[in-house]
Amino acid sequence: MQPYWMTHFLLPDQEHAHAQAVGEALEQARESVAGLVGCESFEIVFTSGGTEANNLAILGLLTSPAHRNESPGHVLVSQLEHDSVTAAARSLEAAGIEVEMIPCEPEGVIDPDRVKSMLRDDTRLVCLQLANPVLGTIQPVREVADLCHNQGVRLHCDATQVFGKLSVDTTRLRADTIAISGHKFYGPKGIGAIYVRRGLHLSPIAYGEPREMGLRPGAENVPACIGMGAAANLASRCAGEVSDNFSELSARLLKGLQSSLSNEPILLAEDAPRIPNTLAIEMPREVSRIRRAARQLVFATAQSTEPPDEITRALKAIGRTDAQIGRTLRISLGWTTSRDQVDRAVGMLAEACG
Amino acid sequence: MQPYWMTHFLLPDQEHAHAQAVGEALEQARESVAGLVGCESFEIVFTSGGTEANNLAILGLLTSPAHRNESPGHVLVSQLEHDSVTAAARSLEAAGIEVEMIPCEPEGVIDPDRVKSMLRDDTRLVCLQLANPVLGTIQPVREVADLCHNQGVRLHCDATQVFGKLSVDTTRLRADTIAISGHKFYGPKGIGAIYVRRGLHLSPIAYGEPREMGLRPGAENVPACIGMGAAANLASRCAGEVSDNFSELSARLLKGLQSSLSNEPILLAEDAPRIPNTLAIEMPREVSRIRRAARQLVFATAQSTEPPDEITRALKAIGRTDAQIGRTLRISLGWTTSRDQVDRAVGMLAEACG
Incomplete structure (x- = not known):
């Protein structure tokens, strides 16, 4: 990314030989992101992140004049979606959309x-x-996409959680739009992208000089696009290896906890297909006590039941009680997580629950 | 910025000691940006850039439920505004706003x-x-703000072009909202901010987890905020010195061109108050010829009269003909521009027009 601040800092549309090189690097980055989801580069639009990508997919489709003759209509949103999906859809209720x-x-x-x-x-x-x-549960996007397309319905897929863990392919997934977030797979923050199936018309949701195929105004965040492109290349190349490693480490973590705790922890959604690095584990002790004893671990827990935060919502969606939610840790593994780190985490968690 | 990718990469609301340090650094950056415009840090909201800042100011104000009882109403937009201002305002015509x-x-x-x-x-x-x-002309924002406030009208000021050249002060300017773009004053791309006068209610224009005082969802682009904060500190500290230097170099450039060309070039808007680094100069020759002979210079020219681009629009606004527009260069000086570079530019331009 650094050269694109230090020397090649022009924007692609400026008049200078450097600007042309910047434009070429930007298109190279777009191709890398296209490679991550198996599409053509003209189907990739850079955004400021996953939230903007979800907003653009939903609002851009439902406010597009190309679909203006339709009735306000009806939108189905899974109960597990991120706020940026649910809230974007809900914002259209004022326009009569159900x-x-x-x-x-x-x-x-x-x-x-x-x-x-x-x-x-x-x-x-x-x-x-x-x-x-x-x-960590993988949703049946392909099956639902086929159902939708049989009835002329579009499908938006927020895939932000999957990149860097499993490979994604638009031709297998068949979603009309896919949201991508850079920092979720070791790219920089402040950058994301949306896959827009060729031929699908979206309207921009922000206004200004037309950039990004007319779908996003504003100066291109070139260094971040370059960084996201590099991360996409890495994620594409390592998907298989990374996934195997995650599976092994996740199994090691779970087995370690089960053998060192008398009251066995429960892996939630154990029987569903899951991304291999993400575990929601119901522990035998309250989270507050675990956190005090395991300060070197970064894990996520429910922060608020009213309004319910993302973790609370997901756990309530599968019928967990407030008491169970208060004992649940969401643990995720990274590319650099080692067996030794997993073993130390098990030790810390076991001690905290002992 | 680098530590915030490499080690302190958590988000402020995550549960870890590092996350708290990230939150503190983010608030420090917000204070630096507040210092740039002379406001309180809670009046600064980070955005993905100047375009989003202009969009949020205009759409956030005019769609806010706090002002819902007003009639659709009427908006005045100066003829010189950036596309992100004009297009955002125009997008509201569908809602009946004139x-x-x-x-x-x-x-x-x-x-x-x-x-x-x-x-x-x-x-x-x-x-x-x-x-x-x-x-480069400075507009009478304070006078217009006073007029507006006397009639209960709000004023939005796109100040993106001024930072790093002159100092800006909200108490002198009296705008209700001010748009700021990071990369316009040597901050990184992909980051901007909006000043929102305390007590003024805006609605967010994107949907998701509430961040940035509820005005902007999505993971904070922490490294870019930090970078923009550092650039803001530098711009605040150097404003006077930089401005004097720009004035001297601009005068040198103009004088050099006037003395080396038989048909004197014309500095447009010469009698208006102007930021000291920006010159629109009508040359005695067509731009295409100048560009060929001055390949090492980066300058901006009109690219399109239909639809008119930003340069064409500004030049037409002051009554220049198409032929005159085709001879006009927009030259800007940077913090590191030297006398020697100015002299070489004069030489190249003189040769191109000779």
């Missing part, structure tokens, strides 16, 4: 048959994430 | 008396930039 939540099954996944029963003649969009960031 | 352009005087400035005559009972907002990026 938003309905798809309940999550106790296993932590959305059931395609239930989606099928909820689709209506005026349904315009279904929002279904690829993997839940709390439970 | 948008009217304030014509520019031949001197390159907006006349407060003309604004006064255009204000109506239902005017809700006036948009007036602090300095024009093409002509």
Whole structure:
């Protein structure tokens, strides 16, 4: 990224030989991100992050004049979605669009048959994430996309949680739009992208000089795009290896906890397909006590039940009680996590619960 | 910025000692940006850039439920504004808001008396930039703000062009909202901010987890905020010195061109107050010829008259003909521009026009 601050700091559309090089590097980065999801580079639009990508997919589709002759219509949003999906959809209720939540099954996944029963003649969009960031559960996006397309409904997929863990392919997934966040797979913060299936018309949701195929105004954040492109290359190249390593370490973590604790911890959504680095574990002790004794560990816990935060919502969606939610840790492993670190984490958690 | 990628990469709201340090650094950056405009840090909201700042100011004010009982109303936008201002205002025409352009005087400035005559009972907002990026002209924001406030009208000021050149002070300027762009004063790309006068209610224009006083969702772009904060400190500290240096170099450039060309070049808007680093110069030759002979210079020229680009619009606003526009260069000086570079530029331009 550094050269694009220090020497090649011009914008692609400026008049200078350096600007042309910047434009070429930007398009190279776009190709790298396209490679991450298996699409053409013209189907990738850079955004300021995953939140903007989700907003652009939903608001850009539902406010597009290309679809203006449709009735306000109906949108289905899975109960497990990120706030930037749910709140974007809800913002359209003022325009008469009806938003309905798809309940999550106790296993932590959305059931395609239930989606099928909820689709209506005026349904315009279904929002279904690829993997839940709390439970790690992989959702049946392909099955739901096929159902949707049979009825002329579009499907938006927030896939931000999956990159760097599993490989993603637009031709297998068949979503119409896919949200991508750079910093979720070791790219920089402040950058994301949206895949927009060729031929699908979105409207921009911000106004200014037309950039990014007319879908996003404002000076391109070139260094961040370059950084995200490099991270995408790495994530594409290592997907298989990383995934195997995550599976091994996750199993080691869980086995370690189970053998060192008398009251066994419970891995939530254990029977569902899951991304291999994310574990929601119900411990035998309250989180507050664990946190005090395991200060060197970074894990996530429910912070608020009212309004429910992301973790609370996911755990409530699979029927956990408040007491169970108060004992649940969300642990995720990174590319650099080692066996030794996993063993030390097990030791700290066991001590905290002992 | 680098530590905030490499070690302190957590987000402020995550549960870890590092996260607290990140939060503190973010607030320090916010104070630095507040220092740049002379406001309190709680009046600064980080955005992804100047375009988003202009969009948030205009759409956030005019769609806010706090002002819902008002009629759709009337908005005045100066003819010199950036696309992100004009297009954001125009996007509200679909909601019944009337948008009217304030014509520019031949001197390159907006006349407060003309604004006064255009204000109506239902005017809700006036948009007036602090300095024009093409002509360099400084606009009478304070006078127009006073006029507006006397009638209960809000004023948004796009000040993106001024930072790093002149000092800005909210108490002198009296705008209700001010747009700031990081990369315009040597901060990183992909980051900007908006000053929102205390007590003024805006609505967010994007949806998700509430961050930035509820005005902007999405993970904070911490490294970029830190970088913008550092640039703000530098710009605040050097404003006087930088400004004097720019004035001297601009005079040198102009004098050099005038003495080396038989057909004297014309500095546009010469009699208006101007930021000292920006010169729109009408040359005796066509731009295309100059560009070929002065390849080492970076300058901006009109790229398109239909639709008119930013440079064409500013030049047409002061009554220049297409032929004159085709001979105009917009030259800007940077903090590191030296006398020697100015002299070499003069030589190259003189040769190109010889």
